[in-house]
Amino acid sequence: MGMSRDEIFEKVQEVLTDALGVDDDEVTEEATLMGDLGAESIDFLDIVFRLEKAFDIKIAREDLFPAESIMNNDELVHDGKFTEKGLQELRDKMPHTDISDFEKDPDINKLGDLFTVKAIINYLEGKLQAA
Amino acid sequence: MRWIWIDKFVEFKSGEHAAAIKNVTLAEEHLHDHFPHFPVMPECLMIEAMAQTAGILVGEAKNFEEKVILAKVKKAVFFDYVRPGDTIRLDANIESLGEEAASTSGTIICGEKRIAEIELMFSHLDQNLGGKQFPEENFVFTDTFKSLLWGIRIEGKEVASGTEASE
Numbered sequence: 001m002g003m004s005r006d007e008i009f010e011k012v013q014e015v016l017t018d019a020l021g022v023d024d025d026e027v028t029e030e031a032t033l034m035g036d037l038g039a040e041s042i043d044f045l046d047i048v049f050r051l052e053k054a055f056d057i058k059i060a061r062e063d064l065f066p067a068e069s070i071m072n073n074d075e076l077v078h079d080g081k082f083t084e085k086g087l088q089e090l091r092d093k094m095p096h097t098d099i100s101d102f103e104k105d106p107d108i109n110k111l112g113d114l115f116t117v118k119a120i121i122n123y124l125e126g127k128l129q130a131a
Numbered sequence: 132m133r134w135i136w137i138d139k140f141v142e143f144k145s146g147e148h149a150a151a152i153k154n155v156t157l158a159e160e161h162l163h164d165h166f167p168h169f170p171v172m173p174e175c176l177m178i179e180a181m182a183q184t185a186g187i188l189v190g191e192a193k194n195f196e197e198k199v200i201l202a203k204v205k206k207a208v209f210f211d212y213v214r215p216g217d218t219i220r221l222d223a224n225i226e227s228l229g230e231e232a233a234s235t236s237g238t239i240i241c242g243e244k245r246i247a248e249i250e251l252m253f254s255h256l257d258q259n260l261g262g263k264q265f266p267e268e269n270f271v272f273t274d275t276f277k278s279l280l281w282g283i284r285i286e287g288k289e290v291a292s293g294t295e296a297s298e
Contacts, residue, residue, distance in 0.1 A: 042202040
């Protein structure tokens with residue numbers, strides 16, 4: 001399909017402004033979905049549906065947003081912090097996201113900071129190239 | 132009073148589209164407060180009526196196995212009032228249907244008049260709550276809602292095994 005990163009970014013911007021009711025200029029690459037843009041879990045589903053439509057591809061929600069099952073698994077998340085096994089699980093499931101900052105303080109409450117606009121663009125770039 | 136904001140389905144195409152009607156009457160208590168001497172159907176109840184129409188459409192698509200609940204009102208735009216004596220028609224379409232959620236779009240009209248455009252998102256409760264336990268039985272689709280479908284022609288589904296498909 002040959003979409004440039006800029007073109008992907010523009011489409012993602014449109015999807016996020018529609019789904020979250022925010023302004024264009026709030027959707028920067030570094031913006032976090034939950035912290036900066038106010039997304040909640042139901043919004044994640046809405047975003048996945050809209051991205052599928054916009055890019056004409058299939059996206060499993062767990063590809064972009066790891067399943068709640070990780071968070072409820074005591075081996076992966078213990079006492080509100082991700083264990084080494086949990087961090088490895090994250091690295092495996094979200095190869096398009098840089099978790100090095102998160103690793104310094106893997107507090108489950110900060111998991112939301114990982115979901116950035118950049119991560120979505122990285123994911124789509126990978127998926128579209130493979131198509 | 133019963134929490135049912137649609138009276139009858141007039142079209143039902145399984146997994147795709149449904150249309151229901153609702154008659155608005157001065158017998159509805161809340162109209163006397165909304166507003167005194169100027170009764171109009173509250174927009175929030177129109178959203179609920181659409182949620183019931185679209186929710187039953189989504190639920191039926193999976194044979195009422197999922198507990199379908201309204202999760203997000205993506206868009207609700209209103210163009211005109213609805214008054215006692217009006218019959219409104221709610222048309223709902225499934226935009227996407229997945230394991231965990233469904234997305235619908237729809238319109239409300241009164242005769243020729245456009246009343247509203249409403250887009251909703253539903254969540255399938257059991258697929259979404261990371262292990263939280265809910266009662267086994269489907270408490271969302273009570274007989275009150277399911278009975279709306281009894282005796283009507285559902286396109287795209289067999290009436291019963293051993294009979295012809297209702298096409």
